[in-house]
Amino acid sequence: xxxxxxxxxxxxxxxxxxxxxxxxxxxxxxxxxxxxxxxxxxxxxxxxxxxxxxxxxxxxxxxxxxxxxxxxxxxxxxxxxxxxxxxxxxxxxxxxxxxxxxxxxxxxxxxxxxxxxxxxxxxxxxxxxxxxxxxxxxxxxxxxxxxxxxxxxxxxxxxxxxxxxxxxxxxxxxxxxxxxxxxxxxxxxxxxxxxxxxxxxxxxxxxxxxxxxxxxxxxxxxxxxxxxxxxxxxxxxxxxxxxxxxxxxxxxxxxxxxxxxxxxxxxxxxxxxxxxxxxxxxxxxxxxxxxxxxxxxxxxxxxxxxxxxxxxxxxxxxxxxxxxxxxxxxxxxxxxxxxxxxxxxxxxxxxxxxxxxxxxxxxxxxxxxxxxxxxxxxxxxxxxxxxxxxxxxxxxxxxxxxxxxxxxxxxxxxxxxxxxxxxxxxxxxxxxxxxxxxxxxxxxxxxxxxxxxxxxxxxxxxxxxxxxxxxxxxxxxxxxxxxxxxxxxxxxxxxxxxxxxxxxxxxxxxxxxxxxxxxxxxxxxxxxxxxxxxxxxxxxxxxxxxxxxxxxxxxx
Amino acid sequence: xxxxxxxxxxxxxxxxxxxxxxxxxxxxxxxxxxxxxxxxxx
Numbered sequence: 001x002x003x004x005x006x007x008x009x010x011x012x013x014x015x016x017x018x019x020x021x022x023x024x025x026x027x028x029x030x031x032x033x034x035x036x037x038x039x040x041x042x043x044x045x046x047x048x049x050x051x052x053x054x055x056x057x058x059x060x061x062x063x064x065x066x067x068x069x070x071x072x073x074x075x076x077x078x079x080x081x082x083x084x085x086x087x088x089x090x091x092x093x094x095x096x097x098x099x100x101x102x103x104x105x106x107x108x109x110x111x112x113x114x115x116x117x118x119x120x121x122x123x124x125x126x127x128x129x130x131x132x133x134x135x136x137x138x139x140x141x142x143x144x145x146x147x148x149x150x151x152x153x154x155x156x157x158x159x160x161x162x163x164x165x166x167x168x169x170x171x172x173x174x175x176x177x178x179x180x181x182x183x184x185x186x187x188x189x190x191x192x193x194x195x196x197x198x199x200x201x202x203x204x205x206x207x208x209x210x211x212x213x214x215x216x217x218x219x220x221x222x223x224x225x226x227x228x229x230x231x232x233x234x235x236x237x238x239x240x241x242x243x244x245x246x247x248x249x250x251x252x253x254x255x256x257x258x259x260x261x262x263x264x265x266x267x268x269x270x271x272x273x274x275x276x277x278x279x280x281x282x283x284x285x286x287x288x289x290x291x292x293x294x295x296x297x298x299x300x301x302x303x304x305x306x307x308x309x310x311x312x313x314x315x316x317x318x319x320x321x322x323x324x325x326x327x328x329x330x331x332x333x334x335x336x337x338x339x340x341x342x343x344x345x346x347x348x349x350x351x352x353x354x355x356x357x358x359x360x361x362x363x364x365x366x367x368x369x370x371x372x373x374x375x376x377x378x379x380x381x382x383x384x385x386x387x388x389x390x391x392x393x394x395x396x397x398x399x400x401x402x403x404x405x406x407x408x409x410x411x412x413x414x415x416x417x418x419x420x421x422x423x424x425x426x427x428x429x430x431x432x433x434x435x436x437x438x439x440x441x442x443x444x445x446x447x448x449x450x451x452x453x454x455x456x457x458x459x460x461x462x463x464x465x466x467x468x469x470x471x472x473x474x475x476x477x478x479x480x481x482x483x484x485x486x487x488x489x490x491x492x493x494x495x496x497x498x499x500x501x502x503x504x505x506x507x508x509x510x511x512x513x514x515x516x517x518x519x520x521x522x523x524x525x526x527x528x529x530x531x532x533x534x535x536x537x538x539x540x541x542x543x544x545x546x547x548x549x550x551x552x553x554x555x556x
Numbered sequence: 557x558x559x560x561x562x563x564x565x566x567x568x569x570x571x572x573x574x575x576x577x578x579x580x581x582x583x584x585x586x587x588x589x590x591x592x593x594x595x596x597x598x
Binding site: 019032036037038039040042043046067169172173176179180183184186187188190191194199200201203204262265266268269270272273276279280 | 557558559561562564565566568569571572573574575576578579580581582583584585586596597598
């Protein structure tokens with residue numbers, strides 16, 4: 001295991017050294033120059049979104065909710081990648097040379113909008129980084145003679161080692177090797193564990209271990225506790241997360257669709273497949289070690305895999321957590337470089353690219369140190385994911401509207417986000433008694449939230465008219481079932497009220513504004529920090545051609 | 557039902573293998589092209 005560990009991080013470091021430059025370019029350090037090819041970008045997108053925690057969480061979902069559990073985790077997770085594609089094309093069209101979404105918000109609105117988005121991403125990336133370090137430490141503690149703490153420190157050092165010098169360029173290149181190891185391991189491990197656990201006969205001998213809800217593919221329990229909160233969260237993750245936005249700004253513009261669709265399949269099949277390990281454990285009647293469901297996957301591996309395959313499993317988990325951890329580091333560094341230093345401290349015109357790269361590297365070191373400190377505490381991974389998703393949920397409508405609706409103002413954006421958070425917190429954490437009138441009010445807002453979520457999903461692909469029809473229809477159809485009921489599911493309700501409140505406030509304040517914003521200004525206000533463009537990949541396998549205009553573009 | 561559940565478990569590694577093939581093929585094409593043009597792949 002130690003040899004594998006050294007080979008993995010040594011190999012990643014070697015790859016990063018091969019592409020390193022004595023003087024790294026600031027734009028290359030943040031987005032690789034914005035012209036990355038399909039193979040690397042699809043690999044990177046897939047590897048980034050498959051993190052160790054999502055593997056553990058999918059298996060937990062399979063173990064807890066039965067046969068439909070992995071679908072209610074992995075399918076919606078995959079959908080989040082697909083959903084950003086139409087919005088992504090619009091974002092890229094108005095800000096082709098940007099580095100972060102927050103940077104674009106600064107160009108569109110101003111400082112408060114930018115800092116809200118940047119702040120939420122710093123929080124999300126630190127949580128993600130911490131979560132991956134915890135998962136790695138737990139694995140090392142279980143499969144090697146070393147302790148949890150030693151494992152956390154070793155993984156943090158390994159990731160920092162290969163990411164520090166070349167930043168995003170190293171992150172995406174090593175992602176390819178990591179995705180090959182990761183997906184290759186999934187292809188082998190799932191069938192091996194399945195047949196070692198009993199194969200098809202397991203579904204007969206182990207059927208008694210499942211409750212009626214767990215053996216039902218259309219389990220309402222799984223939908224309301226797992227699936228529905230994730231549906232509400234998917235759009236938020238897709239829009240708000242800097243790791244995905246960074247790849248959106250990095251891939252060659254005409255390859256956005258191809259990249260995101262491939263990553264959707266890669267992520268979905270991998271995570272649902274890993275979730276099947278939880279289903280297998282449930283049928284096999286396996287009890288999680290120490291009652292902790294996060295131990296399920298390592299436990300199954302230790303039980304059913306031979307030493308060689310156990311090494312492969314080790315690589316799979318280390319690959320998944322490293323690829324996400326390095327993405328978090330590069331996301332954090334880009335935010336501090338572009339949003340804090342580039343836009344707020346030095347200013348766009350006076351920002352020194354060499355200073356920016358130095359700041360990016362310092363940010364990575366600080367972020368890793370923070371991750372190590374926070375890894376000392378244990379978190380419930382699923383709760384963390386939902387919490388960050390809901391935070392971004394309050395940002396989704398204001399962010400999307402800001403790219404299409406030329407009347408949205410900085411005040412409308414900022415007040416809407418605060419309003420979304422203000423209703424999210426008491427509902428999500430049951431700070432108020434929702435059994436009476438407040439519960440009904442929460443349900444009404446949640447029902448509106450259903451319409452907003454589905455309307456926004458439709459808007460990306462089909463435009464304003466279809467979105468309005470879908471949103472209104474969804475609200476009307478859901479109302480009789482949801483009102484008086486939804487507040488009993490605080491995780492789901494919390495996300496939905498955040499969507500609804502931020503949308504209502506944003507629309508109301510926007511309607512008061514009569515001034516129009518010229519979207520062409522965003523292109524002028526964002527762009528390269530380096531005077532000389534980064535040396536980047538050129539078109540390889542096909543001529544570059546612009547993609548068709550996104551469905552909702554310029555309609556509002 | 558046993559057959560369907562077995563298919564349900566084993567279909568995912570097959571899809572993953574397909575995605576892995578697509579990504580790998582594209583990457584090595586990009587790598588070859590970069591080498592031929594004497595530039596870095598990223």
